[in-house]
């Protein structure tokens with residue numbers, strides 16, 4: 170696997186590489202990322218991963234400085250997963266001057282995650298558009314664990330007419346149901362034992378809706394109360410339409426229950442489609 174940090178070097182390395190498939194990451198890779206790399210292989214000739222902790226998508230009180238940076242271990246995992254090229258730019262490669270042009274997603278950027286992380290999706294969309302311009306992939310993969318991010322990026326790609334197919338990768342879970350996440354590393358042993366409750370709570374919502382329950386507000390309230398009674402501090406639990414993350418309308422649109430809740434230091438997010 171070749172590693173490039175400078176944009177011109179990566180562009181040169183990408184000449185005559187056939188169909189390019191791209192998986193952007195912020196590193197600290199786990200089995201969920203590796204599953205995306207393997208899925209990527211099925212979509213083209215050259216698999217490119219990127220590794221960049223993007224300052225623009227972190228709020229002033231978030232964990233940008235302490236976000237785990239594990240470049241050597243990540244490179245080994247990517248090479249073992251068969252990734253062809255890694256783009257691992259430094260801050261000055263990607264932001265040689267203060268970024269003044271942004272992608273400003275529509276109102277959904279202020280809901281769910283956005284309500285608690287103002288500016289987050291603006292930072293994500295901006296860096297992803299920039300990475301798309303550098304890598305020029307035909308296909309890009311993003312994990313469904315960041316469900317709202319996947320939707321924002323899919324819509325950005327469509328509305329800006331980028332010639333890129335966006336593919337979602339299924340969430341990879343530990344045996345007890347906890348969604349794999351770089352932030353799970355912040356959990357103490359006791360918190361790690363408690364953490365699967367988040368997914369179980371989402372499964373309870375799914376099962377209730379499948380059984381005919383339509384009082385979504387009550388389901389959301391009960392689920393938050395269940396988590397909070399076990400030491401969580403819940404930001405939101407919401408049942409939304411998969412297509413646009415709006416509140417469920419008439420009929421039986423495909424739904425997704427999304428949650429973000431803090432357990433000790435880490436803030437965990439998860440979702441379940443049904």
Ligand code: PAF
Pocket residue numbers: 193194195196221223226293296297315318
């Ligand atoms: O999901 C992530 O790891 C990041 O938000 C992304 C898409 C790499 C942009 O920095």
